[in-house]
Amino acid sequence: MSEEKIPLAFTDYTSGGSSRHRSIHRRDTHRTRYCCYLWIIIALMICLLIGAAVGLVIAFGKSDSSDKPLQEAFKVNNALETLKQLQYIANDFDLPSRSVQSGYNKSAEYIKEQLESAGYNVTLQHFEVPVYANLAEGQAVFTAKYSDLTFTWTFLEGSEYAVMSYSGSGTADGTLQLVNGTACDEGDFTDFIAGSVALLDYSNTECSLYDKASNAVDAGASAIVMMRDENTASSGPPTSRIFGGGPEDTVSVPVLGSTYQLGQKLLDLIVLSQYTLEVHIETSTSVTIATTYNVLASTTHGKEDSIIVFGSHLDSVPAGPGINDNGSGSAANLEIALALARNNLRPKNKVMFAFWGAEELGLLGSIYYVDNLSDEEKESIALNLNFDMIASPNYVRGVYNGSMADEEIRTQCETIQGLFEQRFIQKRLNYRIFPFTGRSDYGPFIDPETLIPAGGLFTGADDVKTEEERQTYGGFANVALDTCYHQICDTVDNIDEQVYEEMMDAAAYTLQVLMMQDDLKSYLNNNSTITY
DSSP states (O other): OOOOOOOSSOOOGGGTOOHHHHHHHHHHHHHHHHHHHHHHHHHHHHHHHHHHHHHHHHHHHSOSSOSSOHHHHOOHHHHHHHHHHHHHHHHTSSSOOOSTTTTHHHHHHHHHHHHHHTTOEEEEEEEEEEEEEETTTTOOEEEEEETTOOOEEEOOBTTTEEEOTTOOOEEEEEEEEEOOSOSOSGGGGTTOOTTSEEEEESSOOSSOHHHHHHHHHHTTOSEEEEEOOGGGTTSOOOOOOOOOSSTTOSOSSOEEEEOHHHHHHHHHHHHSOSSOEEEEEEEOEEEEEEEEEEEEEEOSSSEEEEEEEEEEEOOOOTTSOOIIIIIHHHHHHHHHHHHHHHTTOOOSEEEEEEEESOGGGTSHHHHHHHHTOOHHHHHHEEEEEEEOOOOOTTOOOEEEEGGGSOGGGHHHHHHHHHHHHHHHHHTTOOOEEEEOOSOSTTHHHHSTTTOOOEEEEEOOSSOBOOHHHHHHHOSOTTSBSOTTTTSTTOSGGGOOHHHHHHHHHHHHHHHHHHHTOSSHHHHHTOGGGOOO
């Protein structure tokens, strides 16, 4: 006997079990099964919809600000990509540069587009600037000879001396005379003989180079030579600007910068002979007026009367693409602004991200911004943070010294300084203190006529690394912290990525703390709140 197979569908055996009845019962059973499946599917869909709704309620019930602080939100690779873009822009010019005369405008357009794509309302602040040009690059003349003797020393432009930015144009002949002291005081020129060529100390920072040169011109100097000191003996001849900030703030006589070695040779020639040393100098320069602009972008959230200006200069010198000076500061500035936006952070104090133009022409962008603030606008700015060269290849980690500021804002500057220091200590990183010298865009803010507290980071320019610093940071002693400072080799290869990330972290951390203070100005005045 074969085994009877049990039907798959329910069969009503009590009715006699005709085939017709079995067929009907199968259809009913299939229909029942399909209905069960349908109800299951509907139930699952309802659950999914309910879950999604609950998720939305939870999401919108919370603050739309991310819990991730800025120091965890920024991405150094994004900043490095921006540096590549700035290099591409510089490369569009015969001499790769992002100066006002070449790639600055394209750099500013790129930054503006990035900020606008992140939702920022960007303002362009236009202003006029005097643009300096050396019309005879490599063709200046600097010779010396003793009076009544025929032998002449001819010095080499580029390796021994350079024409300094905003040097006057013309020819000068005169006795080379050493000016004792800093040249910052008119009294230093008491014994100066009008018509002589003034030999000055370049490296002393008690006053600006323009002030030194102006004092020399007022004393009757026919030309000026500024020599490096022993602390910068390994650096080439300086080309720094001799400029006071406005079209009229230039010097009318030739100004040269000399290496330490040439300066010592000139001193020996002056001291070791009974003859006077007569020098001949020729330069050919010009200053023309151009229009440029700052790029400014503010957060929509935050107190209008408690603004943090987070700044960096975007332009380079004409001689190079300026990727460390100061693409590094501006790329970090941009990435921190974008990180704030993409993480939906809502600062309690408004942040204005500023990309200054024409810094390399004499801090002109930041000076113009500060000079055009109303009293009410000036009062609304709580502080300035400045980032200028923060990825130097032979770096030190530098924090600006708040105690160097005017007494009225010193405590506030020291509070800012303390936050940077606190972050380095948290990360177990060594750092050193740099004094405020007024040679970057914090200068107009801490000026005694403005008195807005400031702070910032710096990894070094033509400062020379000491043996002690080499032991602390590595790298090379007796070599400039950035050997490509203001040169064509300041490219993307001139960046130390590790220190760059560390400096960006300290910048983001400090901004995070400051922008989330309930009473920022009180916080700045009470630096005892800082714990190390």
